Amino acid sequence: MAYSAKIGPSILNSDLACLGSECTRMMDCGADYLHLDVMDGHFVPNITFGHPVVECLRNQVGPEPFFDLHMMVARPEQWVRPMAAAGADQYTFHLEATSNVGNLIKEIRESGMKVGLAIKPNTTVEEMAPWAGQIDMALVMTVEPGFGGQKFMEDMMTKVSWLRSQFPSLDIEVDGGVGPDTIHKCADAGANMIVSGSAIMKSDDPRSVITLLRNVCAEAIQKRSLDR
Numbered sequence: 001m002a003y004s005a006k007i008g009p010s011i012l013n014s015d016l017a018c019l020g021s022e023c024t025r026m027m028d029c030g031a032d033y034l035h036l037d038v039m040d041g042h043f044v045p046n047i048t049f050g051h052p053v054v055e056c057l058r059n060q061v062g063p064e065p066f067f068d069l070h071m072m073v074a075r076p077e078q079w080v081r082p083m084a085a086a087g088a089d090q091y092t093f094h095l096e097a098t099s100n101v102g103n104l105i106k107e108i109r110e111s112g113m114k115v116g117l118a119i120k121p122n123t124t125v126e127e128m129a130p131w132a133g134q135i136d137m138a139l140v141m142t143v144e145p146g147f148g149g150q151k152f153m154e155d156m157m158t159k160v161s162w163l164r165s166q167f168p169s170l171d172i173e174v175d176g177g178v179g180p181d182t183i184h185k186c187a188d189a190g191a192n193m194i195v196s197g198s199a200i201m202k203s204d205d206p207r208s209v210i211t212l213l214r215n216v217c218a219e220a221i222q223k224r225s226l227d228r
């Protein structure tokens with residue numbers, strides 16, 4: 001079992017005027033990586049930031065923090081090289097946004113980044129499965145992408161369980177409405193990369209929330225390894 005529990009705060013719901021210091025604050029509070037939500041106003045009805053901001057963040061926080069770019073954009077092909085140059089570590093694109101998944105995976109790898117593949121709630125996990133052997137991480141969205149602070153969709157957990165049963169060592173990420181109230185469901189289903197936005201950002205004690213999320217997830221991973 002190669003995977004471990006990792007917590008990646010989404011900075012979408014932070015004070016966007018203070019992105020750099022918010023990223024540093026999250027790493028200081030024990031985050032394992034940073035989940036950066038890129039929205040273009042086409043793939044989703046909202047807009048956030050692009051590669052120039054990612055480059056500034058990288059310069060500010062230094063080389064260490066792992067940047068997982070959640071690309072909620074139409075034509076994700078066009079931002080691979082700019083995001084790699086800006087300092088992204090992982091390029092997570094949506095299956096629904098491209099007609100040539102294989103080529104995009106190749107381009108991301110050639111740019112030196114890890115590959116993440118995301119599916120929206122209405123996309124079946126079977127559509128993602130053919131690519132699972134070629135990616136580093138599968139992202140199962142647990143809200144409709146576009147906005148932070150939405151309600152967790154528990155029915156997505158069947159997708160996570162199925163992926164975990166079929167791909168025992170794959171990194172599986174969940175994103176949307178995940179926090180102390182919903183982490184047990186994610187962890188029991190087999191997710192190991194946990195994105196959490198509002199639950200961490202709005203807390204008075206983000207360090208405790210991050211620790212709790214990681215502990216619940218790590219316990220589930222340990223239990224699964226003992227059950228095997």
Ligand SMILES: O=C(CO)[C@H](O)[C@H](O)COP(=O)(O)O
Pocket residue numbers: 010012013035037070143144145146147148149150175176177178195196197198199
């Ligand atoms: O991709 C996203 C929205 O499309 C965000 O990563 C996600 O919503 C995180 O925020 P929260 O935990 O508040 O739901």
Ligand SMILES: [Fe+2]
Pocket residue numbers: 010035036037070175195
């Ligand atoms: Fe996200």
